[in-house]
Amino acid sequence: xxxxxxxxxxxxxxxxxxxxxxxxxxxxxxxxxxxxxxxxxxxxxxxxxxxxxxxxxxxxxxxxxxxxxxxxxxxxxxxxxxxxxxxxxxxxxxxxxxxxxxxxxxxxxxxxxxxxxxxxxxxxxxxxxxxxxxxxxxxxxxxxxxxxxxxxxxxxxxxxxxxxxxxxxxxxxxxxxxxxxxxxxxxxxxxxxxxxxxxxxxxxxxxxxxxxxxxxxxxxxxxxxxxxxxxxxxxxxxxxxxxxxxxxxxxxxxxxxxxxxxxxxxxxxxxxxxxxxxxxxxxxxxxxxxxxxxxxxxxxxxxxxxxxxxxxxxxxxxxxxxxxxxxxxxxxxxxxxxxxxxxxxxxxxxxxxxxxxxxxxxxxxxxxxxxxxxxxxxxxxxxxxxxxxxxxxxxxxxxxxxxxxxxxxxxxxxxxxxxxxxxxxxxxxxxxxxxxxxxxxxxxxxxxxxxxxxxxxxxxxxxxxxxxxxxxxx
Numbered sequence: 001x002x003x004x005x006x007x008x009x010x011x012x013x014x015x016x017x018x019x020x021x022x023x024x025x026x027x028x029x030x031x032x033x034x035x036x037x038x039x040x041x042x043x044x045x046x047x048x049x050x051x052x053x054x055x056x057x058x059x060x061x062x063x064x065x066x067x068x069x070x071x072x073x074x075x076x077x078x079x080x081x082x083x084x085x086x087x088x089x090x091x092x093x094x095x096x097x098x099x100x101x102x103x104x105x106x107x108x109x110x111x112x113x114x115x116x117x118x119x120x121x122x123x124x125x126x127x128x129x130x131x132x133x134x135x136x137x138x139x140x141x142x143x144x145x146x147x148x149x150x151x152x153x154x155x156x157x158x159x160x161x162x163x164x165x166x167x168x169x170x171x172x173x174x175x176x177x178x179x180x181x182x183x184x185x186x187x188x189x190x191x192x193x194x195x196x197x198x199x200x201x202x203x204x205x206x207x208x209x210x211x212x213x214x215x216x217x218x219x220x221x222x223x224x225x226x227x228x229x230x231x232x233x234x235x236x237x238x239x240x241x242x243x244x245x246x247x248x249x250x251x252x253x254x255x256x257x258x259x260x261x262x263x264x265x266x267x268x269x270x271x272x273x274x275x276x277x278x279x280x281x282x283x284x285x286x287x288x289x290x291x292x293x294x295x296x297x298x299x300x301x302x303x304x305x306x307x308x309x310x311x312x313x314x315x316x317x318x319x320x321x322x323x324x325x326x327x328x329x330x331x332x333x334x335x336x337x338x339x340x341x342x343x344x345x346x347x348x349x350x351x352x353x354x355x356x357x358x359x360x361x362x363x364x365x366x367x368x369x370x371x372x373x374x375x376x377x378x379x380x381x382x383x384x385x386x387x388x389x390x391x392x393x394x395x396x397x398x399x400x401x402x403x404x405x406x407x408x409x410x411x412x413x414x415x416x417x418x419x420x421x422x423x424x425x426x427x428x429x430x431x432x433x434x435x436x437x438x439x440x441x442x443x444x445x446x447x448x449x450x451x452x453x454x455x456x457x458x459x460x461x462x463x464x465x466x467x468x469x470x471x472x473x474x
Contacts, residue, residue, distance in 0.1 A: 193228030194255035238267035279415035283313030
């Protein structure tokens with residue numbers, strides 16, 4: 001066999017040119033040996049080249065693995081460090097107190113919601129609750145400092161597994177909650193619940209706590225407890241709008257200082273019903289210049305009205321309109337049983353008139369008459385009675401007799417219905433409506449009402465009007 005010296009292609013004996021590469025060849029006797037020798041050299045050289053090329057590739061692969069391993073190790077150490085830091089932070093309750101203090105100082109409601117919970121699970125720490133907590137602490141520095149101090153002390157007790165026996169006496173305490181992810185501990189600042197009992201006098205009063213409507217009173221003199229809320233300061237507002245009054249009142253309630261964090265507050269105490277009396281039962285009743293459409297005789301009590309209301313009456317007499325004295329709410333609100341007296345007589349007659357003089361004398365007589373009966377002393381009424389008149393003689397006999405019978409009389413009311421002078425200008429008649437509380441020998445006869453007609457006469461000796469007779473007017 002012979003081969004091409006250029007490409008090594010096998011040649012036949014008669015080939016003078018290589019059919020593959022076109023090389024002209026001369027075959028010697030030792031051609032085959034030389035070719036074999038060259039082929040071996042070529043193969044050896046190829047192997048050496050492949051070995052040399054392979055070594056750098058092997059070294060490059062090992063370097064990448066080491067880098068990857070190093071990175072993994074670094075990440076693991078980093079994660080361990082981060083988790084260790086987080087664990088240390090979360091496992092130290094003091095850090096929770098610090099976070100709470102910072103949240104209050106920065107007025108951060110979102111952080112307060114994450115840190116604080118109420119011992120009453122029905123209370124949700126929302127934005128409104130968080131604002132109450134922050135507002136109260138920022139207004140009461142001493143309270144805030146003492147709370148933080150107690151929480152710090154409690155946190156250290158928890159940290160060292162030594163719990164304080166007085167911890168539940170404070171408004172804010174610390175509790176360890178269930179572990180997160182079965183590894184990391186969790187701590188919460190726990191606030192006590194509080195309640196507000198709102199009392200109202202009048203049915204239909206709308207009640208607001210911190211500008212949120214929480215209810216409406218369903219009856220007069222009602223009382224209802226609202227809550228629970230977080231401890232703090234609250235604005236309690238009452239709002240009533242009725243036929244005669246439009247009244248609002250706001251009071252501040254501090255549940256922190258309240259006994260057991262339960263506060264009571266009464267709102268709109270100025271609303272009430274009033275009894276209407278008058279010396280003319282046909283008087284039309286006006287409230288705040290508006291006609292109620294009712295007469296005095298049609299009214300027992302009227303309301304609700306407040307201390308800003310003004311009440312008066314109007315009558316028509318002899319073609320004239322007579323207006324009673326205006327009663328101010330600030331006056332009748334101070335009475336145990338609020339009452340307005342729509343008196344027309346004094347409005348009809350000017351001060352200094354003879355009618356006013358007679359009316360004043362009648363009132364003084366009635367008041368003194370009760371005292372004379374109760375003390376058996378005729379002299380109390382003597383100056384109001386015309387000497388030797390029928391009434392004078394009647395009272396001389398009646399006063400000691402009533403006293404001996406243990407009759408006690410207390411004047412409750414005296415209305416002057418009318419005062420009429422005779423043409424002589426010195427005599428006349430007075431019509432009254434009188435109300436007494438009478439006790440007869442220890443037996444309470446209750447309230448008694450009388451309508452009397454008095455006659456009077458001017459006494460020139462004393463320059464006063466005095467009574468001469470009495471009879472039933474009806």
